[in-house]
Amino acid sequence: MGPEEREKRPAGEPERLVVPYLEGEGVGPEIMAGTRRLLDEAVRRCYRGRRLLQWLELPGEQIRTLAAGSSLPQEMIDTLRAHRVALKGPLATPVGGGHRSWNVELRQRLELYCCLRPARSRAAGSLLCRQVDIDLAVFRETTEDVYCGIEFAADSEAARQxxxxxxxxxxxxxxxxxxxxxxxxxxxxxxxxxRWSRQQRRRRVTIVHKGNIMKQTEGGFLRWCRQVLEEPEFAADFRFTERGDGSDGSSIMVDQRLADAMFQQLLTRPDEYDVLAAPNLNGDYLAEAAGALAGGLALQPSANLGDERALFEPAHGTAPHLAGSDRANPAAMILAGCMLLDFAGWPEAAGALRRALDTTLAAGTGTPDLARAWQRAGRPAREVGTGEFVETVAGRLLEEA
Structure with a gap:
C-alpha cells in the first residue's frame, strides 16, 4: 500500500484506504452504489473498525461534457495517480466516430499496461448449452497494438504516403x-x-499470438516473451515447451498457440488452459469469450494493472437500456471490488464478499438476465431487482464474515 493511503496514525485510529471512484454511464451509478455498500459492509464485518474505506468521488460530468477530440481532465488523471487503487463503472465509446475510448486513454495515461480478466466458473453456471468448469486468467497488454488508435482517413495525405x-x-x-x-x-x-502466475501457483502459461501472419508485430511478441523466460528471475521457475506436455512438477509450463487455434480450443477444451497472455486486440477477444464460458460478462471483473497503481471495473458495457430500471446485474462490479480489496492487501474482506455472492447465486437468486437464463435451462430461480440482489448478498455477509 502506498504512503498516501497508509500514513502513520494515532493509536486506535483505523487504517483507511482511499478509493477514488467513477460511477460511469448507463447502469454504472446503480451498480456502483450497491457495490460500495457491500464493500463497506464486508470491511466493517471483517475488521471490526480497524480498517475503513474512504471513498473519493470523481465527478462524472467532467467526462460527459467533454467535446469530441478532447482528452480526459488533467485533474482526474492527477487524482488517480495520487492513489494506488480506484474503482470505475462502465464508460461508453461511440462506434465509427466521436471521441476516442476513455478506457483506452485511462490505461495509457496511467500506464496501466496489463489487463487481467479472470474467468472462473461460479454457482451461476455457464449460459451456454453445456456446463464448463474453468478457472482461467486472461492477460492482455493494454498500451499498444491497434488500440493505439493511430489511424488515417482514406483521403488524407498521411494515408496516401x-x-x-x-x-x-x-x-x-x-x-x-x-x-x-x-x-x-x-x-x-x-x-x-x-510474476502473477508464480505467486498464484499456476501450472501453465500460454502465449497467444498470430505470428505466422504478422511476423514482425505478433511474431515479435512471441520472440520477446520467450526472451523474458531466459532472464535470471524466471529461468528456474518456468519451462518453455512446444509440445504442451505439461509441467514437470518443479516448474511452470509455458507454451504458445496461434490465436485462431486458441479460440477453437477455448471452446472445446477450456479446462486444459490456465493463464493466457496475449497482445491487446486478441486478448480482448479471448477475455470476452472466456467470460461467456464462465457465465457471461455480467459475472466478469477486470483489473487494469500498472507498476504503481491499479484500476478495477466490470468487464461489461454501459447497458443504457437498463439504466434506472432496477434490472442491472451488479455481480461483475462486486467482483471487481473484491479484486481491489485483494490488491490492497485486505483478502479477508474480499473472500467474505465473494463467498456471500457465490452463496446467493447458488441459491438461484439473480437479476433478470441470470434468472431468466436459469429458467430457460430448467433450473429453479428467483428473479430480483438490483437493489434486492444487493440486500440479499449483504444478508449473506452476516453468515460469511
Whole structure:
C-alpha cells in the first residue's frame, strides 16, 4: 500500500484506504452504489473498525461534457495517480466516430499496461448449452497494438504516403491504421504475467499470438516473451515447451498457440488452459469469450494493472437500456471490488464478499438476465431487482464474515 493511503496514525485510529471512484454511464451509478455498500459492509464485518474505506468521488460530468477530440481532465488523471487503487463503472465509446475510448486513454495515461480478466466458473453456471468448469486468467497488454488508435482517413495525405510506402498495391480508397508493438512494452507485460502466475501457483502459461501472419508485430511478441523466460528471475521457475506436455512438477509450463487455434480450443477444451497472455486486440477477444464460458460478462471483473497503481471495473458495457430500471446485474462490479480489496492487501474482506455472492447465486437468486437464463435451462430461480440482489448478498455477509 502506498504512503498516501497508509500514513502513520494515532493509536486506535483505523487504517483507511482511499478509493477514488467513477460511477460511469448507463447502469454504472446503480451498480456502483450497491457495490460500495457491500464493500463497506464486508470491511466493517471483517475488521471490526480497524480498517475503513474512504471513498473519493470523481465527478462524472467532467467526462460527459467533454467535446469530441478532447482528452480526459488533467485533474482526474492527477487524482488517480495520487492513489494506488480506484474503482470505475462502465464508460461508453461511440462506434465509427466521436471521441476516442476513455478506457483506452485511462490505461495509457496511467500506464496501466496489463489487463487481467479472470474467468472462473461460479454457482451461476455457464449460459451456454453445456456446463464448463474453468478457472482461467486472461492477460492482455493494454498500451499498444491497434488500440493505439493511430489511424488515417482514406483521403488524407498521411494515408496516401503510407499506401505508397507499403508498395503492395493498396487501393486508393484505403484507410490506414497502424499496429504498434514494441519489445519494451511486450516484455514489461510478460514479466508481470509470470510474476502473477508464480505467486498464484499456476501450472501453465500460454502465449497467444498470430505470428505466422504478422511476423514482425505478433511474431515479435512471441520472440520477446520467450526472451523474458531466459532472464535470471524466471529461468528456474518456468519451462518453455512446444509440445504442451505439461509441467514437470518443479516448474511452470509455458507454451504458445496461434490465436485462431486458441479460440477453437477455448471452446472445446477450456479446462486444459490456465493463464493466457496475449497482445491487446486478441486478448480482448479471448477475455470476452472466456467470460461467456464462465457465465457471461455480467459475472466478469477486470483489473487494469500498472507498476504503481491499479484500476478495477466490470468487464461489461454501459447497458443504457437498463439504466434506472432496477434490472442491472451488479455481480461483475462486486467482483471487481473484491479484486481491489485483494490488491490492497485486505483478502479477508474480499473472500467474505465473494463467498456471500457465490452463496446467493447458488441459491438461484439473480437479476433478470441470470434468472431468466436459469429458467430457460430448467433450473429453479428467483428473479430480483438490483437493489434486492444487493440486500440479499449483504444478508449473506452476516453468515460469511
Amino acid at each position: 503510407i499506401r505508397a510506402l507499403a508498395g503492395v498495391g493498396l487501393s486508393a480508397d484505403s484507410a490506414v491504421g497502424l499496429k504498434v508493438m514494441s519489445r519494451t512494452a511486450s516484455q514489461r507485460f510478460f514479466r508481470r504475467v509470470l
